[in-house]
Amino acid sequence: MKLDTKLKELPLVKTKPASLDHLFGGQDLQSMWVADSDFQIAAPIQQALIERITDAGFGYEYKPDSLFEAQRTWYKRQYDVDLVPEYILYSPSIPTTLTFAMEELTAPGDGIIIQPPVWNDFRNIIRRTKRKVDKNLLKLLDSRYEIDFEDLEEKASAPNNKALIICNPHNPVGRVWTKSELSQIIDICQRYNLLLISDEIHKDITLFGHSFTSMLHYAKEWDKLVVCTSEAKSFNLPGIMDSLAIIPNDNIRKTVSDTLKKYHLGRTNALTRVALETAYRQGEAWLSELRQIIEENVSIIEEELHHAKSSIKLIRPEGTFQVWLDFRAIFSDTKLMFKQVTQNSQVALNAGHWYGREGALFMRMNIATSAEQVRQGIQKVIGAV
Numbered sequence: 001m002k003l004d005t006k007l008k009e010l011p012l013v014k015t016k017p018a019s020l021d022h023l024f025g026g027q028d029l030q031s032m033w034v035a036d037s038d039f040q041i042a043a044p045i046q047q048a049l050i051e052r053i054t055d056a057g058f059g060y061e062y063k064p065d066s067l068f069e070a071q072r073t074w075y076k077r078q079y080d081v082d083l084v085p086e087y088i089l090y091s092p093s094i095p096t097t098l099t100f101a102m103e104e105l106t107a108p109g110d111g112i113i114i115q116p117p118v119w120n121d122f123r124n125i126i127r128r129t130k131r132k133v134d135k136n137l138l139k140l141l142d143s144r145y146e147i148d149f150e151d152l153e154e155k156a157s158a159p160n161n162k163a164l165i166i167c168n169p170h171n172p173v174g175r176v177w178t179k180s181e182l183s184q185i186i187d188i189c190q191r192y193n194l195l196l197i198s199d200e201i202h203k204d205i206t207l208f209g210h211s212f213t214s215m216l217h218y219a220k221e222w223d224k225l226v227v228c229t230s231e232a233k234s235f236n237l238p239g240i241m242d243s244l245a246i247i248p249n250d251n252i253r254k255t256v257s258d259t260l261k262k263y264h265l266g267r268t269n270a271l272t273r274v275a276l277e278t279a280y281r282q283g284e285a286w287l288s289e290l291r292q293i294i295e296e297n298v299s300i301i302e303e304e305l306h307h308a309k310s311s312i313k314l315i316r317p318e319g320t321f322q323v324w325l326d327f328r329a330i331f332s333d334t335k336l337m338f339k340q341v342t343q344n345s346q347v348a349l350n351a352g353h354w355y356g357r358e359g360a361l362f363m364r365m366n367i368a369t370s371a372e373q374v375r376q377g378i379q380k381v382i383g384a385v
């Protein structure tokens, strides 16, 4: 897999000087924070994009049947999901869909349950739309995060709570929820009439034999469901990617669709369309190579921590291309941890408390990069404490 050789030339968020200054207090850091990858896109996607722009214009485009056919085949083969074309809406980003879901499917002041530590935009969107965050904290048992179902049941039964947002695979803790866990979630949503929003953006990065199950498998049992996903993380396309909202229930879908229409957000982007269809048709080999690289990079982290007899603990990921590092044996003050790790290592990592205070004393490291970068990065972090 080829590394992106333009990383230093491109205006990427992960190397934006002002952001590095603001968040990490300097510009010359090894960037292992934003969740995109350091690899070039798959060769067939590169080729298809070149072909699309050569000798061509950019007239208004629509999404042809061939795109849906490729998508349907991919969803069947990869996730055993029978995709129904009518269920799919296109939205500029997952945060756009989440915002519309909050605004149109819940009311101001409603409680929305999330499972911290979790991707920070869930909390931001709930707050910005004037809903209330309720936390069903994940439990860390023997280096593995678990859902606290007793607590979830209690939170779900609170009359003010109207929705649950889950992240599968879970960013940042790396769990891939099992069928048994998902069906317990469905039971609870049914019992307490909760809107279920499942963010499945990390679905393709599954590791060490763990397999991803989409909530779409349970749509017949509970269709008060919005599945948000995208192929952006899987194929390193966030700079040109739309997202999908897959909504089996007609009324819910119409509500979200009307809002997307109201703001004219459904236009087809020609480059996105080409990249998507090619990824579905020819991206499989590239993706399995990526998974293998991520697994090897996890092993490098384990090896280095072991070799250095480090007190930093790895929460071994089942999915995503991030690792969640536990510094609790070394620090008791999260700000001090962040400052010391960042300044001494000159590696930019996400502070765990960005994902809620439950993430304090942890840090997230993006390992979608070369083995050399991962080895260097973790050695610097180990040396920093």
Ligand SMILES: Cc1ncc(COP(=O)(O)O)c(C=O)c1O
Binding pocket: 035, 092, 093, 094, 095, 119, 167, 171, 199, 201, 230, 232, 238, 242, 243
């Ligand atoms: C769980 C989760 N959802 C959504 C996103 C971003 O979605 P989008 O690329 O559509 O903005 C991220 C990015 O890190 C994520 O981790």
